[in-house]
Amino acid sequence: MKALIIERLNPAWTGSPPPSTGTTERELVAVVEDGTSERLRGWLASTAQRRNTIGPYTTASFEAAAVDADTxxxxxxxxxxxxxxxxxxxxxxxxxxxxxxxxxxxxxITELDQAAWRWTPGR
Incomplete structure (x- = not known):
C-alpha cells in the first residue's frame, strides 16, 4: 500500500514525482498566498478534474489506513x-x-475531504 501511495497517488494528485522532503504542491502554496477567489476556484477546479484518477487510490488508501499502522x-x-x-x-x-x-x-481540509467523498461530477 505504501508503494501505491508514494508511486501512484502522489504523482496523480500533484503531477510531480514523490519528493524526498518538502512539498510537491508548490502551486497550492502560491494559490493560498495569493488568496483571490479566482485563483482558489481555479485550483479547486483543476484538482476536481483529477478526481476520477485519484479516487480509487484515495479510497483504497483510506480503507487500508484503518487496519494498517504504516499506511x-x-x-x-x-x-x-x-x-x-x-x-x-x-x-x-x-x-x-x-x-x-x-x-x-x-x-x-476536512470540509474539502468530505465534499470530495460525497461529490460526483454531474450530480
Missing amino acids: HRLLNGWLDEAIGDIKDGLDRPDRFPANTRRFRIVIA
Missing part, C-alpha cells in the same frame, strides 16, 4: 504536508492570526 502514518504525513503547504501560503502574507491558522486549515 495510517503515511496518510497522516501526507495530510501534514498539505497542512504545511496551506500554512506556508497563509504565513507569507500574514493572513489570519498565527495561532488560529492550523485550526482553520484542518477545518478547510
Whole structure:
C-alpha cells in the first residue's frame, strides 16, 4: 500500500514525482498566498478534474489506513504536508492570526475531504 501511495497517488494528485522532503504542491502554496477567489476556484477546479484518477487510490488508501499502522502514518504525513503547504501560503502574507491558522486549515481540509467523498461530477 505504501508503494501505491508514494508511486501512484502522489504523482496523480500533484503531477510531480514523490519528493524526498518538502512539498510537491508548490502551486497550492502560491494559490493560498495569493488568496483571490479566482485563483482558489481555479485550483479547486483543476484538482476536481483529477478526481476520477485519484479516487480509487484515495479510497483504497483510506480503507487500508484503518487496519494498517504504516499506511495510517503515511496518510497522516501526507495530510501534514498539505497542512504545511496551506500554512506556508497563509504565513507569507500574514493572513489570519498565527495561532488560529492550523485550526482553520484542518477545518478547510476536512470540509474539502468530505465534499470530495460525497461529490460526483454531474450530480
